[in-house]
Amino acid sequence: MKLIYAPGACSLGIHVLLEEIGKPFETQPIKLRDGEQRKPEFTAVNPKSKVPTLLRDDGSVLTEFPAIAYYLALSNPAAKLWPAALEDQVRALETMDYVVATAHMQGFSRMFGPANFAPSEADHDKVRARGQQVFSDALALLDRTLEGKEYVTGQFSVADTALFYLEFWAHGHPAMTLPANCAAHYQRMLARPSVQRAMQQEGLR
Numbered sequence: 001m002k003l004i005y006a007p008g009a010c011s012l013g014i015h016v017l018l019e020e021i022g023k024p025f026e027t028q029p030i031k032l033r034d035g036e037q038r039k040p041e042f043t044a045v046n047p048k049s050k051v052p053t054l055l056r057d058d059g060s061v062l063t064e065f066p067a068i069a070y071y072l073a074l075s076n077p078a079a080k081l082w083p084a085a086l087e088d089q090v091r092a093l094e095t096m097d098y099v100v101a102t103a104h105m106q107g108f109s110r111m112f113g114p115a116n117f118a119p120s121e122a123d124h125d126k127v128r129a130r131g132q133q134v135f136s137d138a139l140a141l142l143d144r145t146l147e148g149k150e151y152v153t154g155q156f157s158v159a160d161t162a163l164f165y166l167e168f169w170a171h172g173h174p175a176m177t178l179p180a181n182c183a184a185h186y187q188r189m190l191a192r193p194s195v196q197r198a199m200q201q202e203g204l205r
């Protein structure tokens, strides 16, 4: 199994899951800023030009955070990354989808890639501001779902690694403050050896 990732990108959440599972895996970093995701060597593997990209042992390629997380969790039941109860399973799915489809795709993507949303540079500040609003609103909502709990569904699961990459981004952004429950969740995540190993390997602090 090989994870193609970019340091500090959303692939960090999948990196943490692989560390939680604890089986040997390879990693291959790419530099998004240098556009490596659009080079033929990469698009031959993943034509979507995105990380995380998971190369499985049978040679097949899996993309999209929730699909990779689901695959890793269900193919490694001993790691207990997938909640047992149906209600917790749907809440984990709900959180992952909201993190990826709303906070990341509609929020963070606007903040860091405004040209993908508005061709005219004159509009980019407005696009960035809208992205930051979407991102902050999403974090506030996720904060409420953490109320009274250590992890998204009570026990650690795939959903926490999705929330973690958002928290990592917000924590590193000078104009953003993590709401209280997310801040506590972020610290809880940083204390996990899996997170420490993944961050160290990606050269993050």
Ligand SMILES: N[C@@H](CCC(=O)N[C@@H](CS)C(=O)NCC(=O)O)C(=O)O
Pocket: 006, 009, 010, 011, 032, 037, 049, 050, 051, 052, 063, 064, 065, 066, 100
């Ligand atoms: N829907 C995808 C989103 C993946 C994504 O947008 N990844 C970013 C890094 S956080 C990326 O690879 N961006 C490169 C680009 O868009 O050129 C998923 O869930 O995996």
